[in-house]
Each structure stands twice: as C-alpha cells, then as structure tokens.
Amino acid sequence: MKNPALLTVAACLLLHADGSSAHHSFATHYDYDREITVTGVVTDIRLANPHSFFEVDVTVEDGRIETWEIEGNSIPLLARAGITAETFRLGETVTVTGMLSRDPDRTLMFGMLAEKPSGESYHLIRPDWDRPAPSIALVRGASQSSGIRDFAGIWLRVIRDGEMLNKSGDSPLPLNEKGIAARDAYNPLESQYKDCLPLDMPSLLTVPYPVEYRVTDDQVDVYHEYNAVLRQFVTDGMPRPSHETDQYGVSSASVAGNELTIVTDAFPPSSAGLGADFDSFGKGANIPASQHKRLTETYRLLNDRTILELSLILEDPEYMSEPFSTTMIWARQPEGTEIYNFDCDVDIARRSTGNAVVD
The missing domain is CATH 2.40.128.20 (Calycin beta-barrel core domain)
Incomplete structure (x- = not known):
C-alpha cells in the first residue's frame, strides 16, 4: 500500500450531467454525460503520444486508497494548454475533473481540468471542446488568391x-x-x-x-x-x-x-x-x-x-x-x-x- 501520509484526507466524488468530449477519447471508452472530480496525490506521470497518462492516489471515506488512472491528450495538445513535463510533480496534490470510464469497475477517467491547491488550473482538453466554434461568415470572390x-x-x-x-x-x-x-x-x-x-x-x-x-x-x-x-x-x-x-x-x-x-x-x-x-x-x-x-x-x-x-x-x-x-x-x-x-x-x-x- 502506498504511504497514506502523501494522500489527501478525503476524495470528492461528484457525478452530474454535463457532457464534454475530448479528441481521441472514444465514445466506447468514456461516458460523456458523467463527470467525476477526485483529489489526490500524483504518483505517476507519462506524457506521450497519442495520449498521456497520469495516476493519482485518492483516500476515500472508509480510509482505503484508490489509484485513479487519468487518460489525457497528446503532448502537442497538452503543450498548447500550457502543460509540460514540469507542470505536475510526483507527490503533489491535485484535483482532477474528467469523464468517467464506461467500465463501472474501474477508477478511470479522461481528464478535463486539473487544479493545484495554489489555485493554478490547467485545461487538459479545451473547455469549449463539446461546442462548435462561433459561426464564421465566409467571403468568396475571385481575388482571394494570386497563385x-x-x-x-x-x-x-x-x-x-x-x-x-x-x-x-x-x-x-x-x-x-x-x-x-x-x-x-x-x-x-x-x-x-x-x-x-x-x-x-x-x-x-x-x-x-x-x-x-x-x-x-x-x-x-x-x-x-x-x-x-x-x-x-x-x-x-x-x-x-x-x-x-x-x-x-x-x-x-x-x-x-x-x-x-x-x-x-x-x-x-x-x-x-x-x-x-x-x-x-x-x-x-x-x-x-x-x-x-x-x-x-x-x-x-x-x-x-x-x-x-x-x-x-x-x-x-x-x-x-x-x-x-x-x-x-x-x-x-x-x-x-x-x-x-x-x-x-x-x-x-x-x-x-x-x-x-x-x-
């Protein structure tokens, strides 16, 4: 068992209907209609392509330790959100909100938002990803290109x-x-x-x-x-x-x-x-x-x-x-x-x- 001294006192588990989506988070993997928020200590970080993975140890109400697996976006998309290999460190506390796995027996989510106790927050996917971009009026004309x-x-x-x-x-x-x-x-x-x-x-x-x-x-x-x-x-x-x-x-x-x-x-x-x-x-x-x-x-x-x-x-x-x-x-x-x-x-x-x- 991992050291409980590194863990937060409790986990916050919230389920609500607020659909979101993320690139390469397949509909067969995650439930877009259920979000979950957990607070725990980072125990593993692997930034990679096509996806990244984090693990967070969480103490639940009965004192047990649950290891949450957090799937995230690729290195380029995380970098554009300000997340690099130096952003999160092993042993630090984070609160992560994400889409819950469709497997009810797994402590697994696709991460959407990570927050530190200092108030720093990082969008693991774009916050507007489940909404289309504002409408763009397309202007056509013969002079659009010279070659x-x-x-x-x-x-x-x-x-x-x-x-x-x-x-x-x-x-x-x-x-x-x-x-x-x-x-x-x-x-x-x-x-x-x-x-x-x-x-x-x-x-x-x-x-x-x-x-x-x-x-x-x-x-x-x-x-x-x-x-x-x-x-x-x-x-x-x-x-x-x-x-x-x-x-x-x-x-x-x-x-x-x-x-x-x-x-x-x-x-x-x-x-x-x-x-x-x-x-x-x-x-x-x-x-x-x-x-x-x-x-x-x-x-x-x-x-x-x-x-x-x-x-x-x-x-x-x-x-x-x-x-x-x-x-x-x-x-x-x-x-x-x-x-x-x-x-x-x-x-x-x-x-x-x-x-x-x-x-």
Missing part, C-alpha cells in the same frame, strides 16, 4: 456545428448493407490504431492539429502534425504516390486560380478507410474502405486568404450506396506557430485502446 504560393502557412481546423468529434451516433456516410454490417461489427479493442498506424484519409483531416502547407511554384507539401504525415503533390495533374507508403494512395493535383484540387485513388483496403470511431464520419466505429475508394479534395482561399475551405467528395461503391460530400474549414495561424514532433508510443496506444468497453 499557389498563397496556400503556404499553418492552418488549424475550425470545428463547426455537426462536426463534433467523439460523439457516437449514426454515421453521415450513405452506407450500403455491407457498410452497415461492417460498422455494426466493429470491435474497439481491435482497432488498427492500437499499433500506431497513422490515420487514414479522410479521418486525418478531422483532427484539431495544425497542418502546414509548404509551397513552391509547382508543388504543394502538406504536413499533418498528427501522426507526422507528409503528403506531397506536384501540381501538373499527373498521378503520383503522395506519401512514402501506399496508405495515402495515388494522387493528381492541379491549381486553378484560388483552388487546389487533389484527386486520390488506388488506396489499399483498410479497416478504417472511410471513418474512425472518434471522428465525424465514423461516429463511434471504424468504417472500412475497399481498393475502390476515391477521395476528391478541393481547397479554396476565402476571407482575404485567412480561411481555407475544403469541399470533399468521398466514394467507395463497395461500402457506400452513393458518393458523400461535405465541407470543412481551417483558419490561418500566426507566423511562428509551433509544430510539435509526434512520435507515437505503441505501448501507450495499446493502453488507450484497452480502455474501451465492448457491450
């Missing part, structure tokens, strides 16, 4: 109403009978992401991590901070592999005025090729894709080149009854915005995947 170089810079996804991640429900994709059956058969404990496989397209587009466009006169390199994925496109309309592996298919890219169009096919079959369990396509389940998947991305600059809009068309006749189309937007980030390394830790990825609950 391909205007796409250069760092961009961050703006989550709009209906695009919330981590919420389970019906997928917006027009799945056919085979697609529905595949979605219903999904087992979160067997997710391909437990082995640190990078996200497929279009799931990679949904995450709240910066994307950097590096541009020359005839090439656009798109670097996704999440999973450290670099997609490269020569804008002459000729089909070429866009990545060092075949995971991201064969793409042809072209530029016309303020629009960049990328058409990709020859994707390999994938167990999460149409949607992931945390994104707005999968809605709680990974959805597979076949070798017939095709993705069309058309990007355009709006609002005096401060907004990047994507019109997306997703096709896969093996799992979908018809093509699916949607739009997404990114906001240009200030110069000097830091792009963090994203080395995925397989042990941590498997630990996170193992926190899922299968009904």
